[in-house]
Amino acid sequence: MGGNSALRPFAPLVGVPDFKAYVEQYPGTDLTDDALYYLGRCYLQEKEYALASAQFDRLLRDFPTSPLQADALLELARCDDLQSHPAPLDQTETERALTRYNQFVEQYPSHARVGEAKARIQALRDRLAEKLLLSGRLYRKLSKYTASEFYLKRLLHEYPDSKWVAEATRLLREVAARRGRTESIEAEKKNPPARTGQEPKGKPDERLRGVQTSKSPG
Template identity: 65%
Template sequence: MKGRIALILVVCAAWGCGGSLKEQRREGVANFDAAKASFDRGNYLDAIPDFKAFIEQFPGTDRTDDALYYLGESYIHEKDYALASAQFDRLLRDFPTSPFQADALFELARCDDLQSRPAPLDQTETERALTRYNQFADQYPSHARITEARARIQALRDRLAEKRLRTARLYFKLRQDAAAAIYLRRLLSDYPDSKWTAEASLLLAKVLARQGKKVEAVQTLKKLIASGPDGELRRKADEALRSLQASEAPR
């Protein structure tokens, strides 16, 4: 047993217990051109220590912002998004006139995006990525990556809308209709263009009907049907509307 533990400690020490073996073994050389050549070849673990050494030795040159940007990109390729974020954040903060400003802001948003979680989980990174993508879209509407940014904005908005819908479903299941209605109304107000709005409207109509607010439930269903939902949602909306209207008809 002791021999096995000793072997683990030796392996751990060799790997640095927190970084790759290759990066831990090699000292960086403060040579931007060599670092960039490694980057261009896709040798990111070679590029990283050299970019770091260059930034440390030359913190304020006209190539430091370049080094920060490519260091951040290298970390992205190695899936170390937290360290990548730190480089882009420093570039944005310390080099406000850098030609890499726009791309650094986009990549900072992308780092948050890549760390974001599915709708059932915490959405802190999603919200931060959305804020930064929106900032990018506002500041650089003609940038080459604006289409990609807008697509990610829509995808992240859909995820936040889904989060609210899931919460509303839970409250509905627990028969906490007031809370369910709050989440559904907020979803419809904040994310009217989301792919989840039709389903949210249908659930809101069910909540309202169960609360005895049948007139408002009917109005909600009619508005939903007028919006042209497809397939199963349309069938369910029609069925719910017929049921409500039948219950209101004089006997």
């Protein structure tokens, strides 16, 4: 079961119909797990990701002692990875792929494809970090500084190895400076200083609006 020995009996089988027929006709043989794996790979090549995932899922569930367990888990992660979206969009598939890649690396640290999985882990972590960066940047432009800080600090805490750390750090400093200016004017509104004859130009409300509506850099 599994391994290169499976290539000989499956040599004449060249695509989805053949492997699908084998799985349906021989659901419990020593080569059924191999057939499921190759059927999943065929669906993957045809970009039928849901069908591919179903084959790898079945292999993992029904054949726990198969030597193809590791490869099936990696291919399942790839199915999610290939369905994932750029950072501005929903990241459900990205997170699911990341979970499965991490599971693969933890369970099979000596597997020949661990390097491939680790490379994808870093790429997906960078994408999730970018998602947080985009949120932080958006809230900064909207002058929602507390929300902006929340997302930027999450990025630094959860993805300290991300390529976006330097950008997040820079934005966080800008946001902190802007928050300080805004809070200073708010405090002045509540507790106006004694008149000195050298009052700053403009009422506090007007100056606050100026801070909040000024164009953000970047």
